[in-house]
Amino acid sequence: MQALTPDQYERLRDLAAAWQRQQGRSLKASPHYNPRLSVDALCFQALPKELPDDGEVSYLVGALVTPVSLSLALVPAEANVPSAESGTHLHFALPSGRYPFVAEPLGPSLWLWRCELMDDLSDLDSLQEASRLAQQMMDKVMTPVGEG
Numbered sequence: 001m002q003a004l005t006p007d008q009y010e011r012l013r014d015l016a017a018a019w020q021r022q023q024g025r026s027l028k029a030s031p032h033y034n035p036r037l038s039v040d041a042l043c044f045q046a047l048p049k050e051l052p053d054d055g056e057v058s059y060l061v062g063a064l065v066t067p068v069s070l071s072l073a074l075v076p077a078e079a080n081v082p083s084a085e086s087g088t089h090l091h092f093a094l095p096s097g098r099y100p101f102v103a104e105p106l107g108p109s110l111w112l113w114r115c116e117l118m119d120d121l122s123d124l125d126s127l128q129e130a131s132r133l134a135q136q137m138m139d140k141v142m143t144p145v146g147e148g
Contacts, residue, residue, distance in 0.1 A: 008077065012060075013041070015112060019106055037130050039064070041064055042130075043134050045060065045062065059113075061074050062134075065131075069119045070137060072114070074092060074113040075111075075112045076111075083103065084103035084105075086103060088102065089101070089102055094141050095141070102114055117137060
């Protein structure tokens with residue numbers, strides 16, 4: 001697995017901060033809001049080259065943890081990739097199967113494809129638990145069908 005570049009890590013931090021700014025009020029209004037959690041982009045890795053991608057764009061795949069949900073996220077590996085139109089739906093093939101994603105712009109050059117997998121994290125007691133859950137999710141998603 002190829003390590004992410006410092007620029008990619010910085011964009012993921014920027015993405016989490018932009019998500020917090022854009023969604024913060026609606027997150028706090030959710031009945032499942034967990035004040036022990038924050039928005040974080042975790043466990044990102046380069047999407048394997050043998051998997052189909054969105055035309056010319058290569059992606060990083062990982063977990064987006066919020067105080068409400070855990071989502072699978074695809075983020076363009078390179079900066080300044082034009083955003084897909086907000087709300088656009090697309091299925092991506094990952095090692096464990098095909099997942100439905102929706103495009104979510106977060107700023108002029110920040111956007112992601114997101115597939116919400118859990119919409120209630122209220123029972124988690126800490127950021128560490130959320131991080132372990134994100135790692136378990138990524139292990140399952142990135143394990144080919146029949147190997148796990």
